[in-house]
Amino acid sequence: MTAQQHQARHTPLRLQVRRASGLDRNPLCRPVDRTRSRMALALPLVLALLVAVGAVVAVLVFRVETQAEQRTASHRHAVTATTVGPAVTDDSRAGGTRAHAPARWVYPVGPGNGAVQVSLGTPVGSTVAIHLDDSGLPAAGARTTGAVLSDAALLGTGTAVGLVSLALTGHAVHAHSLDRRAERSWEPDWERVEPGWSQRR
Template sequence: MPALLALGLALAAALSVLLGLFTYVVDRASAARQAEQLHPVSAVAVGHPFAAGVAVRIATVDWTDAAGRHTAQARVSASTELGDHVVIWVDRNDVPRVPPVPAVQSVGTALAYSVAAFAGATTFLVGGHAWARYALNKRVERSWEQEWALVEPEWSRWGRRG
């Protein structure tokens, strides 16, 4: 039974790695599609950044391109100060958008999915193994009790004769 558990854990590890690779590839493909629709521009923060949710800051930014000067509100990093140069991502209409997911975030997501899948599979397999051993031990114990019920009277009678 331990060999079956080891085989199950090895299979769970392999499938977890495949899940992580699949998640990474899908996430990178999504980021590439998003990047095709956007382009980065260099802008200057002309307004004080303010919090707009957990780990999200918004600031008024200015930038100039071939179409002229633009002013809009865009996501900026938490460390952005008034007057800082920032890179923002805009669409074809020069509207700021959420930037494509960076590769490091894709790696983190893939790793998190893999670890969670392996942890779940391990919990299931180890729990199943423990339950199977418990059930088997109970069956063996019942078998011993039945055999003892047959043998004990014989032994008791034999012990009284001697």
């Protein structure tokens, strides 16, 4: 880290505000220094805004998904099925615990039968709670509020993290560019300011 970089990163807030607003009349304060101060003051505000965007995304996703699950729930009907055959694993790997079994059930449109999800080892004749759609066929039930909330929070957090990462990367690249520009212009700027600074003629 150069002396200029160290000084820029440890400039008091009051001086950062004066520089950013153009009120710092110090002849050694260059345009690049004012730009640095504006960046330093803007970064926390930008990051806070991006975090807020992530929160808004989470809220919107939660509302949309909740409405979708409510529509799904209105077309799902909980019934009790009875298994009529052994459970067969759904996982080809040894030790799989997910399975399905043939089962029968009764629904207002008439009796039904088919494969239902069960735990491996479920004996024949066991009762299993399932959901049917309006036509009486097995269907996935609506997700719980907790599941919807978890998905919304995950998406909102991912959005915020992604935006903040992009902002920090852009800030770092811009800051590095300013540092290089400041180093290149330091000697010419000093030659312009030094005679008046030192009263040398």
